[in-house]
Amino acid sequence: MIAQIQTRIIKSLVYDPWVNLAIEEHLLDQVTEDEVILYLWQNDNTVVIGRNQNAWKECRHLDLECEGGKLARRLSGGGAVYHDLGNLNFTFIMNKKHYDLSKQLTVILQAVTKIGIKAEFSGRNDLVIGEKKFSGNAYFFNQAGALHHGTILIDSDLTKLSRYLQVSREKISSKGVDSVRSRVVNLSEVCKTVTLAAVIEGMEESFNDVYGGDAQEISVDRNDFKIKSLVQKYSSWDWRFGNTPKFDLSISRRFGWGELELGFCLKNGRIDSVQVFSDALEEGLIREIGKGLEGCSFRSDRMIEHLIKGEGQSENQAIIIKDVVLWLSETEL
Known part of the structure; x- marks a missing residue:
């Protein structure tokens, strides 16, 4: 007999990247064998780099920090991204046996369709409208669990995105464009009436449609000892910058x-x-x-x-x- 999948929706109420990434990892560690979690969260004025990226090269972190922002490093690979309150982050968390990229992407694409926008999956990890990206995706697997997370640009400050991210010329030219700003688009540029609340509602409805039933919406105690310990990790210099020696x-x-x-x-x-x-x-x-x-x-x-x-x-x-x-x-x- 196949066990029924239990679904949960969790929304963070804080905008601190170190706390939000700590909650994400905690959920990955705690997810049960037949459970799928949709975690929705936002960071304010933040650059998040991939697990194996060089912080010094990917981000103008001094400018970011002087302007009250934070640099964070996530568990997954992929490139650097800029987060503010015009952006919504999503994370699908589950046991590996329930990992289904097509199913997870369907949740996002259907959510966008609900607000009247046609989008598609393109390349190695992007969701696009036409030829412009509004969502980047990345993935991480531990011994038993799987994590798929990404961004949804709704009304983000793309001027700051261009200022803080140091994308290599080789990477930009390989995509046939001349700037990081020209590669991305806000949903608000496509649909003037779109709101954060509408996107969240669309994600929740689509999640229930794709996985069936009504997901339980629960909260996470950010003062949990394990989460507080993970916050220390994500905020630490060693995790964010690491030891970058002088190479021969x-x-x-x-x-x-x-x-x-x-x-x-x-x-x-x-x-x-x-x-x-x-x-x-x-x-x-x-x-x-x-x-x-x-x-x-x-x-x-x-x-x-x-x-x-x-x-x-x-x-x-x-x-x-x-x-x-x-x-x-x-x-x-």
């Missing part, structure tokens, strides 16, 4: 799946440590690449040997490894 050598390239930078610290002809920065969605694999190269001789053929040892890779992971191996084989090291 750094190489980088943009691929179809994202940008990759390898920063090497060398000792006696071997890789003493390597820092890997990337906006790739496969955040776990990116971190494994770095770990796998440590202690290896600083030679392309030796590094390639270490990279191709991995087994049990998904199709996307196999593509990444193949691309990196080809890149290293063409690089003089």
